[in-house]
Amino acid sequence: MSDNNHIESVLNENRLFSPSERAKKEATVNAEQLAALHAEAGADHVAFWSRLAQEKLQWSKPFTVGLDDSKAPHYRWFTDGELNVSVNCLDRHLDERGDKTAIIFEGEPGDVQKYTYHELHGAVCRLANALKLQGVETGDRVVIYMPMIPEAVIAMQACARIGAIHSIVFGGFSAEALKDRVEDAQAKLIITADGGHRGGRVVELKKSVDLALEKGCNTVRKVLVCKRTAHDIFMKEGRDLWWHEAEAGMSNYCEPVMVNAEHPLFLLYTSGSTGKPKGIVHSSAGYLLGTHMSNEWIFDLKDDDVFWCTADVGWITGHSYVAYGPLSCGATILMFEGAPTIPHTGRFWEVCQNHGVTVFYTAPTAIRALMKFGDDVPKQYDLSKLRLLGSVGEPINPEAWMWYHTVIGQERCPIVDTWWQTETGAHMIAPFPGATALKPGSCTQPLPGIFAEIVDEEGNLITADNQGGYLVISKPWPSMLRTIWGDDARYVSTYYEKFNNKYYIVGDSAFRDADGYYWILGRVDDVLNVSGHRLGTMEVESALVAHPKVAEAAVVGRPHDVKGEAIVAFVVLNSERPTGAERDAIITELKAWVGEQIGPIAKPDEIRFGDNLPKTRSGKIMRRLLRTLAKGEEITQDTSTLEDATILKQLAEK
Numbered sequence: 001m002s003d004n005n006h007i008e009s010v011l012n013e014n015r016l017f018s019p020s021e022r023a024k025k026e027a028t029v030n031a032e033q034l035a036a037l038h039a040e041a042g043a044d045h046v047a048f049w050s051r052l053a054q055e056k057l058q059w060s061k062p063f064t065v066g067l068d069d070s071k072a073p074h075y076r077w078f079t080d081g082e083l084n085v086s087v088n089c090l091d092r093h094l095d096e097r098g099d100k101t102a103i104i105f106e107g108e109p110g111d112v113q114k115y116t117y118h119e120l121h122g123a124v125c126r127l128a129n130a131l132k133l134q135g136v137e138t139g140d141r142v143v144i145y146m147p148m149i150p151e152a153v154i155a156m157q158a159c160a161r162i163g164a165i166h167s168i169v170f171g172g173f174s175a176e177a178l179k180d181r182v183e184d185a186q187a188k189l190i191i192t193a194d195g196g197h198r199g200g201r202v203v204e205l206k207k208s209v210d211l212a213l214e215k216g217c218n219t220v221r222k223v224l225v226c227k228r229t230a231h232d233i234f235m236k237e238g239r240d241l242w243w244h245e246a247e248a249g250m251s252n253y254c255e256p257v258m259v260n261a262e263h264p265l266f267l268l269y270t271s272g273s274t275g276k277p278k279g280i281v282h283s284s285a286g287y288l289l290g291t292h293m294s295n296e297w298i299f300d301l302k303d304d305d306v307f308w309c310t311a312d313v314g315w316i317t318g319h320s321y322v323a324y325g326p327l328s329c330g331a332t333i334l335m336f337e338g339a340p341t342i343p344h345t346g347r348f349w350e351v352c353q354n355h356g357v358t359v360f361y362t363a364p365t366a367i368r369a370l371m372k373f374g375d376d377v378p379k380q381y382d383l384s385k386l387r388l389l390g391s392v393g394e395p396i397n398p399e400a401w402m403w404y405h406t407v408i409g410q411e412r413c414p415i416v417d418t419w420w421q422t423e424t425g426a427h428m429i430a431p432f433p434g435a436t437a438l439k440p441g442s443c444t445q446p447l448p449g450i451f452a453e454i455v456d457e458e459g460n461l462i463t464a465d466n467q468g469g470y471l472v473i474s475k476p477w478p479s480m481l482r483t484i485w486g487d488d489a490r491y492v493s494t495y496y497e498k499f500n501n502k503y504y505i506v507g508d509s510a511f512r513d514a515d516g517y518y519w520i521l522g523r524v525d526d527v528l529n530v531s532g533h534r535l536g537t538m539e540v541e542s543a544l545v546a547h548p549k550v551a552e553a554a555v556v557g558r559p560h561d562v563k564g565e566a567i568v569a570f571v572v573l574n575s576e577r578p579t580g581a582e583r584d585a586i587i588t589e590l591k592a593w594v595g596e597q598i599g600p601i602a603k604p605d606e607i608r609f610g611d612n613l614p615k616t617r618s619g620k621i622m623r624r625l626l627r628t629l630a631k632g633e634e635i636t637q638d639t640s641t642l643e644d645a646t647i648l649k650q651l652a653e654k
């Protein structure tokens, strides 16, 4: 499973960037303090996290139990405590920071809007009151399908205020994907917008909601629609209502519902190695603690920072580093609706300049895409306010790291490469900007209170340096997922069973170097990482085989210099292998179909046809061969077990 070539190539990277004197001085946590945190956590990690939970969160009922592992691997933290997440993100700042800007928003068309903490609190309360009036109760599921506008955060916080469980569906997902998620969560209400601006176009969100509701979603009673693009949309009498009308006349205060620490704050669907996405369940207190601490430790947020995390709220990064963590720290966040290159290739840097962004967090795919336009583009903008840069979503290649460091950070800003997942809720392996020396391409070392190991196929610890294996987490941590919505058995089988419930199994392979630094090699399961987004190969295959012309499909990833991975689909049709214009037409049709079934991000980059797929005599598809073919490489593997080796030639044809 571990890829030796890859290990060698990243190991050639031996540059070390120690924190600057300035970073050391300014950071809240210096090297000695970090060592003390590690020592404290190492001695008793439950006591460590409990101390932080007491100090950093506001409880309405303090907890007495740190960790309850009586139903392991269903771990529970701070189990007898009660709090409200929106109180922790908003109310607690009102006295000291009520007039401080909480959100700076810039829309793709260039419109700017700001909310102080006081205004944000009022908006959240009004919506929470409106949701209650529409019959939403504590524990009900609310699906949010919104563009990247402040109302998305307001919707999340309003749900948290009344203990409703939100489930955000990324605005780039199709009506079909939305329907599946709404049905799995059995949502009572959907919050959406007429549309959003993205890539110079209007994304018609309400239209997708209408389509999803036409196809099913029988639990949905109401649809709340925020006016963003103001284009004409259909509003169904009795079901659909405008946000601004629903909140009109509502009080600026809504009594928060205090919930148990373990009350689910949200579900977020993510891809796994089957065709059906999993609803990852996060808790209230443990999740909030993880996001709070990582914003404080890794982004080292200060009162005068302007923090821009470019992730959409549809992904976990937008939950932890837009909607919850930074607000719980009382920070100013920037939200941007649009695409990085619309209307020009300097848009990201222009936004940084115009709003004085100090901490900037994005994905390697964006860095690589922007790097292609050359150094002259960012050089036109004043980026002198930036003090810290972050990276997330996939390993950052040293070349992109160096560009980010020299051209964007002007060799002044530490780069925090943060490894974590939807399931982990918050950063797990990442540097402390004032304490950790950086190595381009490594996410460095686990946070205090996080215990990572590398194990072999049998689950034995690998202690040797530079030897690849499964990355696992050996002790529970507060912001970990609690289960898969409605499927406890799948939770155990996906994350724990392989090694007898001893470790949380991440699904990535990694190795540790002689300095104890972790290097992530990629997924070990059939999960692709396309532009920092997770997509299951099975999910794309299920979409393809649902097309009436398709008999069989296999999907693999191929390295891509901007997206990380590109999707290559091998397809067997119910009819003969197509050629010429007919072939081109089917390719277009199938790509559009996958876009409709899942969303544009899942459209295969390439589709190839064969009379069959390469299978063993027992009928197993040999994906390894398909990966080689997708890369355009010669097959050197043994093909003697193949049922019919001649189809390899067909599938090699582009």
Ligand code: PRX
Pocket: 270, 316, 317, 391, 392, 393, 394, 395, 396, 417, 418, 419, 420, 421, 422, 423, 443, 506, 507, 508, 520, 522, 523, 529, 532, 533, 534
């Ligand atoms: O493979 C790892 C990769 O992204 C996966 C998690 O994807 P998702 O749940 O969508 O969350 C993405 C944002 C946290 C991981 O299993 N990954 C994420 N961050 C990094 C990474 N790989 C290497 N380095 C990272 N910094």
